[in-house]
Amino acid sequence: MTYEERYKEYIELIEDGLSTYFPKSPTSQERIFEAMRYSLFGGGKRIRPVILLEFCRVCGGSIEQALPFACALEMIHTYSLIHDDLPCMDNDDLRRGRPTNHKVFGDAIALLAGDALLNGAFEYIFSQGELEPSKVLEAAKIIASSSGAFGMIGGQVMDIENENLSPDAIRIKQTYKLKTGALISAAAEVGCAIAGADAVMRKSASVFAHNIGLAFQLVDDLLDIIGEEETVGKTLRSDNKQHKSTFAHTYGLDMCKHLAEVLTESAKTDIIKNIPDSDFLCWFADFLIKRDY
Amino acid sequence: MTYEERYKEYIELIEDGLSTYFPKSPTSQERIFEAMRYSLFGGGKRIRPVILLEFCRVCGGSIEQALPFACALEMIHTYSLIHDDLPCMDNDDLRRGRPTNHKVFGDAIALLAGDALLNGAFEYIFSQGELEPSKVLEAAKIIASSSGAFGMIGGQVMDIENENLSPDAIRIKQTYKLKTGALISAAAEVGCAIAGADAVMRKSASVFAHNIGLAFQLVDDLLDIIGEEETVGKTLRSDNKQHKSTFAHTYGLDMCKHLAEVLTESAKTDIIKNIPDSDFLCWFADFLIKRDY
Numbered sequence: 205m206t207y208e209e210r211y212k213e214y215i216e217l218i219e220d221g222l223s224t225y226f227p228k229s230p231t232s233q234e235r236i237f238e239a240m241r242y243s244l245f246g247g248g249k250r251i252r253p254v255i256l257l258e259f260c261r262v263c264g265g266s267i268e269q270a271l272p273f274a275c276a277l278e279m280i281h282t283y284s285l286i287h288d289d290l291p292c293m294d295n296d297d298l299r300r301g302r303p304t305n306h307k308v309f310g311d312a313i314a315l316l317a318g319d320a321l322l323n324g325a326f327e328y329i330f331s332q333g334e335l336e337p338s339k340v341l342e343a344a345k346i347i348a349s350s351s352g353a354f355g356m357i358g359g360q361v362m363d364i365e366n367e368n369l370s371p372d373a374i375r376i377k378q379t380y381k382l383k384t385g386a387l388i389s390a391a392a393e394v395g396c397a398i399a400g401a402d403a404v405m406r407k408s409a410s411v412f413a414h415n416i417g418l419a420f421q422l423v424d425d426l427l428d429i430i431g432e433e434e435t436v437g438k439t440l441r442s443d444n445k446q447h448k449s450t451f452a453h454t455y456g457l458d459m460c461k462h463l464a465e466v467l468t469e470s471a472k473t474d475i476i477k478n479i480p481d482s483d484f485l486c487w488f489a490d491f492l493i494k495r496d497y
Numbered sequence: 498m499t500y501e502e503r504y505k506e507y508i509e510l511i512e513d514g515l516s517t518y519f520p521k522s523p524t525s526q527e528r529i530f531e532a533m534r535y536s537l538f539g540g541g542k543r544i545r546p547v548i549l550l551e552f553c554r555v556c557g558g559s560i561e562q563a564l565p566f567a568c569a570l571e572m573i574h575t576y577s578l579i580h581d582d583l584p585c586m587d588n589d590d591l592r593r594g595r596p597t598n599h600k601v602f603g604d605a606i607a608l609l610a611g612d613a614l615l616n617g618a619f620e621y622i623f624s625q626g627e628l629e630p631s632k633v634l635e636a637a638k639i640i641a642s643s644s645g646a647f648g649m650i651g652g653q654v655m656d657i658e659n660e661n662l663s664p665d666a667i668r669i670k671q672t673y674k675l676k677t678g679a680l681i682s683a684a685a686e687v688g689c690a691i692a693g694a695d696a697v698m699r700k701s702a703s704v705f706a707h708n709i710g711l712a713f714q715l716v717d718d719l720l721d722i723i724g725e726e727e728t729v730g731k732t733l734r735s736d737n738k739q740h741k742s743t744f745a746h747t748y749g750l751d752m753c754k755h756l757a758e759v760l761t762e763s764a765k766t767d768i769i770k771n772i773p774d775s776d777f778l779c780w781f782a783d784f785l786i787k788r789d790y
Contacts, residue, residue, distance in 0.1 A: 233651035292604035311585030330638035337630035345623035352616035358526035
């Protein structure tokens with residue numbers, strides 16, 4: 205099986221998993237489920253759930269047990285995009301090549317669809333009974349702390365505040381680490397936790413996730429400056445419009461690209477040493493920075 | 498100890514519990530914690546956590562073990578108020594006698610503060626280690642399913658859709674049951690679950706919560722029509738402004754008041770029969786419908 209085929213298999217598994225959250229027949233709250241589905245099945249790269257499932261697999265765990273947690277991370281990531289796109293945040297009209305959620309369903313339903321996806325992530329985790337309770341709690345704890353005010357949301361707040369500051373490289377890096385890195389790190393950590401991986405593997409997974417998370421955000425910065433909206437599929441030039449200080453603005457495009465490559469190489473070197481059967485993860489790390497400009 | 502004194506003790510316990518969620522010294526994300534604290538410590542009646550703690554107590558459970566879940570419900574309730582008040586929802590300026598969260602912190606931070614409170618509710622539950630994992634999961638599952646698209650958020654969506662419909666009594670009741678009743682029912686159910694209450698107690702707690710939840714919402718409808726903003730502490734006449742169909746509009750004020758009293762009496766009769774030491778709960782049920790107009 206090629207890496208592309210395995211990736212495609214994972215995506216199908218994740219999308220089947222996500223669809224089990226939704227009611228099978230129409231309800232009085234149909235509108236909210238429609239709005240949730242619109243963004244959840246809008247063709248994302250499924251980066252976080254793929255990383256979670258693959259770390260669980262290479263560390264000897266069960267993909268079936270890991271799937272609800274993988275889906276939960278994707279639900280959390282999707283809610284953050286819906287809320288980020290709202291007029292009171294980035295006010296973006298385009299996401300994954302389609303109108304953003306609030307452009308289709310209105311601001312109120314988009315807000316509630318985001319809330320319902322965040323809430324649904326935890327609801328989904330608790331509704332599965334495959335894994336022993338102590339492991340469910342361990343994994344749920346990693347997810348909740350990485351997505352909240354001490355994690356991703358904290359990074360979103362720093363991002364907003366950076367608009368009025370001239371943040372130095374340390375602050376920008378800290379913002380990226382929380383805003384983008386926290387959920388990617390959680391994916392690696394939860395995969396390891398469910399598989400019962402040892403401390404060396406967990407540490408290595410954490411370093412890998414940290415590095416590819418930062419590399420991924422650097423490429424996002426580049427795309428915002430030099431990408432084509434039609435290819436990238438979302439509103440671009442928004443960092444400039446919002447006076448956001450990114451690494452690309454501070455250090456220039458070449459340095460940004462170079463840094464993303466160095467971080468990816470470093471991520472790969474580390475897991476090759478400490479994690480068995482890590483070739484798909486290495487391919488995936490490369491895939492993440494080789495996106496179309 | 499009088500009922501008022503016990504209620505005051507509960508409120509202090511809950512506010513101490515809530516404050517342990519927050520970092521002890523300033524962080525880079527200080528602004529979000531400030532916004533979360535503003536709404537969380539804005540003088541709410543703490544209805545849901547009080548009901549949770551008291552049901553746990555009368556069913557023989559430990560208040561200490563129940564406290565994180567009580568706080569989680571209050572965090573969820575508070576996030577729903579912050580998001581409800583946003584311009585894209587009810588666009589209200591006044592809540593608990595003070596400017597609403599977005600009036601003080603801006604729409605973006607208010608949105609994220611709401612997200613962070615919902616996320617924080619689960620984070621808080623998982624960070625405690627007093628209760629065995631299977632019970633934590635049982636309680637967390639009740640909370641997540643009552644607050645999500647199948648519960649409270651589903652009710653909020655129905656509420657928005659009711660603006661364009663002429664909903665009948667059945668639909669209005671279903672809206673109230675989800676929007677207001679779901680979290681109050683969860684409070685009673687979680688209190689019982691943590692205490693390991695038997696099926697008869699749980700059923701009785703559930704009926705009690707259902708009835709007082711509906712009675713509470715009926716009084717809210719009344720307050721919106723005949724209350725004074727200064728006394729009630731929030732923006733009023735908004736149901737009319739938004740063309741919301743409430744029971745009060747459909748059946749008139751007298752019928753609405755009568756129904757709230759009947760539901761409260763019915764709630765009390767049931768728990769007196771099936772739950773030991775239920776006098777505080779009966780007092781609390783009366784307290785909830787005797788709010789100042």
